[in-house]
Amino acid sequence: MSNTPERELAGVFAALGDTTRLALITRLLAAGALTATALSEGQAITRQAIVKHLQVLVAARLVVHERHGKEVLYAVDPRRLEEARAFLTAIAEGWDKALGRLKSLVEAP
Amino acid sequence: MSNTPERELAGVFAALGDTTRLALITRLLAAGALTATALSEGQAITRQAIVKHLQVLVAARLVVHERHGKEVLYAVDPRRLEEARAFLTAIAEGWDKALGRLKSLVEAP
DNA sequence: CATTTGTGCAACTATTTGGTTGCGCATCTG
DNA sequence: CAGATGCGCAACCAAATAGTTGCACAAATG
Numbered sequence: 001m002s003n004t005p006e007r008e009l010a011g012v013f014a015a016l017g018d019t020t021r022l023a024l025i026t027r028l029l030a031a032g033a034l035t036a037t038a039l040s041e042g043q044a045i046t047r048q049a050i051v052k053h054l055q056v057l058v059a060a061r062l063v064v065h066e067r068h069g070k071e072v073l074y075a076v077d078p079r080r081l082e083e084a085r086a087f088l089t090a091i092a093e094g095w096d097k098a099l100g101r102l103k104s105l106v107e108a109p
Numbered sequence: 110m111s112n113t114p115e116r117e118l119a120g121v122f123a124a125l126g127d128t129t130r131l132a133l134i135t136r137l138l139a140a141g142a143l144t145a146t147a148l149s150e151g152q153a154i155t156r157q158a159i160v161k162h163l164q165v166l167v168a169a170r171l172v173v174h175e176r177h178g179k180e181v182l183y184a185v186d187p188r189r190l191e192e193a194r195a196f197l198t199a200i201a202e203g204w205d206k207a208l209g210r211l212k213s214l215v216e217a218p
Numbered sequence: 219c220a221t222t223t224g225t226g227c228a229a230c231t232a233t234t235t236g237g238t239t240g241c242g243c244a245t246c247t248g
Numbered sequence: 249c250a251g252a253t254g255c256g257c258a259a260c261c262a263a264a265t266a267g268t269t270g271c272a273c274a275a276a277t278g
Contacts, residue, residue, distance in 0.1 A: 010128045011126070013126035017119055017122035018119055022122075025200070035224075037224060045268095046268065046269085047225090048267080049266065049268080052265090052266070056265095070274075070276060088190055088193055088197065092194065127236090154236085154238095155237070156254090158238080165235095178246075180254060222276085222277075223277095224273105225272105227273100228272105229269090238259105238260080244255080245253080247253095248250090248252095
């Protein structure tokens, strides 16, 4: 169906649009790879909640998981992030144009 | 607590995490500045829905609005996007490290 | 083998979100 | 001035989200 690139991009941004998931990503980046249990230790929310967030990140392909014996390790896969970055950069190209229009808007007659 | 910077960043990403809003941003960038009514013309959803999305974008400071007589013009303000871009770039710096860990994770004994 | 440890699934609740309709008010324009 | 145009509430609804609890199952360990 409408599995357009736009939808996928929005999914990546939506996955990033949550403080908990943002924190998970930074923690995973720092540690390399962690289990959901390790990620939930000392945290205010339940392991189950963490797992759900990780599933969102996996669905957006921002994170990969790998079963290793008894435990499942999660790690950031930066490839999808590049897409998002490319989009923001593309917008940045329209920067000057947009700023020019903004100016003329404010100074409009 | 980590109240301000992380939360705001997540807000920007959350605002971008919706196909409708993504489309609004690109349309606004292309046109420079448009009213909510103009943005809703020919669209499937109501003007009110568009207004709500625009309010989300304004709250995330991705878009500014300027009253001009009877109508209100909306335009993209790219300054906030730079923050998001900076974050993704910061992650990109951990790229190799993360990829290295990913590799060792996959190849782990 | 019995126990601990980590994961997976399911049901349930509360809040947020995306959307609608209806209406009143302000502002241009003939 | 009278009508058209555009905006701003507010109430309401359905679906998605974030979180919980409870329990069962697989795998490492004494």
